[in-house]
Amino acid sequence: MSARRVWQALLIALAALPALITVVEVRAGVADPADYLTRQSGWWALAWLLATLTVSPLVAALHAPALLPFRRTLGLTAFAYASAHLSVYVAQVAPTPSVVLDDLIGSPYIVAGFAAWLLLLPLAVTSSKYWMKRLGRTWARLHRLIYPAVALGCLHYLWLTKSDYREPALFALLAALLLAWRVWRWRRRAGTP
Amino acid sequence: MLIRLTDRTAPAPSEITPEALWRSRRDVLRGAAAGALSLWLPPALAAPLKASPGPFQASEKPSTFDEITRYNNFYEFGSGKEDPAKYAGSLVVRPWTLTVGGHVQKPLTLDYDALFRVAPLQERVYRLRCVEGWSMVIPWVGFELSALLKQAQPTSKGRFVQFVTLERPSQMPGQRTGLLPWPYREGLRIDEAMHPLTLLAVGLYGQTLPAQNGAPIRLVVPWKYGFKSIKSIVAINLVEHQPTTTWQSVNPREYGFFANVNPAVDHPRWSQANERRIGEFGRRPTLPFNGYAREVASMYSGLDLKRWI
Numbered sequence: 221m222s223a224r225r226v227w228q229a230l231l232i233a234l235a236a237l238p239a240l241i242t243v244v245e246v247r248a249g250v251a252d253p254a255d256y257l258t259r260q261s262g263w264w265a266l267a268w269l270l271a272t273l274t275v276s277p278l279v280a281a282l283h284a285p286a287l288l289p290f291r292r293t294l295g296l297t298a299f300a301y302a303s304a305h306l307s308v309y310v311a312q313v314a315p316t317p318s319v320v321l322d323d324l325i326g327s328p329y330i331v332a333g334f335a336a337w338l339l340l341l342p343l344a345v346t347s348s349k350y351w352m353k354r355l356g357r358t359w360a361r362l363h364r365l366i367y368p369a370v371a372l373g374c375l376h377y378l379w380l381t382k383s384d385y386r387e388p389a390l391f392a393l394l395a396a397l398l399l400a401w402r403v404w405r406w407r408r409r410a411g412t413p
Numbered sequence: 414m415l416i417r418l419t420d421r422t423a424p425a426p427s428e429i430t431p432e433a434l435w436r437s438r439r440d441v442l443r444g445a446a447a448g449a450l451s452l453w454l455p456p457a458l459a460a461p462l463k464a465s466p467g468p469f470q471a472s473e474k475p476s477t478f479d480e481i482t483r484y485n486n487f488y489e490f491g492s493g494k495e496d497p498a499k500y501a502g503s504l505v506v507r508p509w510t511l512t513v514g515g516h517v518q519k520p521l522t523l524d525y526d527a528l529f530r531v532a533p534l535q536e537r538v539y540r541l542r543c544v545e546g547w548s549m550v551i552p553w554v555g556f557e558l559s560a561l562l563k564q565a566q567p568t569s570k571g572r573f574v575q576f577v578t579l580e581r582p583s584q585m586p587g588q589r590t591g592l593l594p595w596p597y598r599e600g601l602r603i604d605e606a607m608h609p610l611t612l613l614a615v616g617l618y619g620q621t622l623p624a625q626n627g628a629p630i631r632l633v634v635p636w637k638y639g640f641k642s643i644k645s646i647v648a649i650n651l652v653e654h655q656p657t658t659t660w661q662s663v664n665p666r667e668y669g670f671f672a673n674v675n676p677a678v679d680h681p682r683w684s685q686a687n688e689r690r691i692g693e694f695g696r697r698p699t700l701p702f703n704g705y706a707r708e709v710a711s712m713y714s715g716l717d718l719k720r721w722i
Contacts, residue, residue, distance in 0.1 A: 251484035251495060252691045255547070315695045319687045326684025379682055382545060383663065384492035384592060 224289065231290055235297035238264045239304070254312060261305035262333075266373050266391055268298035273370060273398040280405070292347050295366070299344040302337050302373075329379035336372035339365045367402070370395050459623060462616040464554045467535030469610060469635075471704075475538055476549040480691045482623045486543065487644055488592050489578065489585040490625065496587070497625035503584045504624040504645070511630060513561060515650035516571035521564060528615055528630050531564070532556035536619070537612060542674045542703045544638035548688045553633055554616030559607045561649070567603065571651030574606040575599070576632055576643045593659055599632065599643035600656040600670065604712055610635060610705060613646075636705040638672040669722035671713075674703035678719055 242260045250256040275291040278284065309330075313320050323330045343363055345351070352359050374395050377388040487497035511528060513521040523531070534554050542548045562574070580596035582588040588595045605611060612633040615622060622628040627644025634641045640660050650656075660668035667681050676686045676699040687696040702709050713721075 249479075251480055251498075252547075254689065254694050255484070255494065255691075312689065312694050312696060316687075316697075319696045322684040322686040326679040326686060327682070329682065382492075 224286070228289070228293060231293050232297075235268070235293065235300075239301070254308065257308045258305065261301050261308060262377070263387075265298055265301035265305050266370075266377060268294055268301055269366070269370050269373060270391065270394050270398065272298055272366065273395070277398065277401050296344060296347055299340050302340060306334070306337050327380075329376050332372045332379060333376035336369045336376060339369040339372070343369075367399055370399070459620045461620050462529070462534055462554050464534040464536040464616070464619065467537045469537045469539065469708075471538045471540050471550050473540070473550045475552050476691055478618050481549060481551055481617060482625060484691055485625065486545075486639065487587075487625055487627065489587045489595075489597065489645070491587050492592055500586055501624035503586075504581075504628065505584060506624065506629040506645070509629050509647075511647055511649070513565040513649045513651075515575070515652050516568045517651050518566035518568060519564065521561075525629060531613070532560035534615070539610075539612070539633060539635040540703050541633075541635065541639055541642070542688055542699065544640055544668070544672070544680065544685075546683060546685070546688055547691055548697075548699075548703075549691050551633075552618055553612055553614040554619065555612045555614035555633065557609055558611045558613050558632065559609065561613060562606060562651075565651070567651045570653045572603050573652050573655050574601045574603060575648075575650045575652050575656040576601075576646050577648040577650075578643055579645045579647045594662060596647075597643060597659045598656065599641055600652075600658050601634065601641075602655075602712075603651075605634070605709075608709060608712070610708055636674060636702040636709045638674055640668070641672050671716075671718075671721050673709075673713065673718065673722075674699060675701060675718055675722075677701070678722060 246253050246256060272291055272294040275287055279287050343365055374392040377391055381388050483498040484494050485497055490497045490500040507525045509525040511523045534556060536552055536554050538550060538552045540548060541551055576599045578597035580588060614631050614633045615629060617626060630646050631644040632642050655670060658670055661670055679685050685699055688699045689696050
């Protein structure tokens with residue numbers, strides 16, 4: 221097994237860890253499983269998304285293109301957590317579908333969160349080498365959808381927070397820095413100051 | 414040497430009164446044979462309370478002791494739902510002083526033991542609806558706020574009642590942050606304060622309040638969002654003008670003075686049309702005035718509830 225495969229396996233194990241811990245905690249008994257599952261899955265979805273966005277700056281800073289393949293693993297991990305997050309919501313509203321309408325009208329953060337997940341969906345579907353080759357240059361352009369997805373995810377977290385903005389603000393700040401780095405790189409490449 | 418028994422040294426409340434025992438205990442209490450069961454414990458260590466069943470018994474199944482004591486808001490101990498249960502053990506509630514003052518003929522000062530002797534204790538099962546969209550059903554032990562106010566005899570200038578929570582950053586880690594302006598303050602109109610539903614709770618599930626639920630004494634106003642039900646009260650003042658309340662001062666657009674539970678008026682950022690009962694996965698419709706419309710709606714006739722949130 222090549223070193224890269226070993227690292228990949230380790231990363232996948234690491235990616236599964238928060239989910240495993242959460243399941244163990246819920247089975248041991250948390251005060252409110254629905255809330256705990258929602259918060260944990262959502263928090264980690266955003267955290268893994270930020271980790272995904274960190275790969276490219278790292279590659280550039282360390283001149284280490286060998287890191288690039290980990291970006292897909294991280295991105296798919298983020299999508300898995302986001303899907304778990306959405307599933308917990310769907311499980312809550314499934315018995316009374318009419319409440320979805322209340323949420324769409326009255327809870328804009330839910331709309332933002334769902335939009336973020338929708339943007340990630342085609343990225344997860346086209347994450348394989350096959351789609352990369354088939355789409356060519358379009359693939360890279362398509363995968364820029366992660367930027368609005370992260371922005372919507374941060375907005376979602378800020379919007380639903382009642383008053384303690386410390387964590388959602390930290391997420392938003394990190395996302396802003398990671399996106400700003402990309403703007404800076406594009407401008408440099410385009411030759412504008 | 415002073416030996417102070419704090420909650421930290423106490424057995425967990427759940428060890429003292431398991432829910433099943435509480436259920437059977439209610440029957441025993443009704444049979445007036447409670448004395449045989451109540452082994453003596455200092456009240457700070459979650460002592461059993463003698464209470465008779467009062468009016469207003471919600472028909473729904475009460476939330477479990479675990480749910481009520483491990484999932485709630487009490488920003489004095491942090492903003493997380495499990496922070497109060499984690500950090501409230503540091504709170505020393507004995508000795509305690511509650512003052513009743515302002516526009517009253519007889520200002521009162523109550524020490525810890527006096528809190529339990531204001532009026533015969535009743536048990537009432539109330540719904541609690543948090544402004545965040547979750548709810549519980551809680552068997553409180555307490556007495557009507559009106560019983561205490563009548564003893565203090567409000568004057569005609571006492572048109573509003575202001576409540577203040579303990580400020581003690583050394584034991585309340587949340588107060589060492591700028592999460593909210595401290596101390597926490599709440600308020601009611603005098604007619605709301607005198608309403609028979611308005612309770613001062615000193616216990617739940619048949620025993621003294623756990624610190625995280627607002628020991629030793631807290632307000633319970635079941636037709637209003639939970640943040641109105643101020644915890645660990647040290648001062649009750651009769652005032653002439655509508656007092657500013659904590660959440661209102663932080664964000665008046667989102668949190669009003671009345672804060673009546675109202676499914677027809679959404680929070681600016683989320684729907685209030687339905688709620689999730691803690692421990693359940695699904696949602697249920699939120700009722701006007703949290704299901705107490707028959708008792709309280711008349712107090713607000715002529716008031717535009719969309720405007721006066």
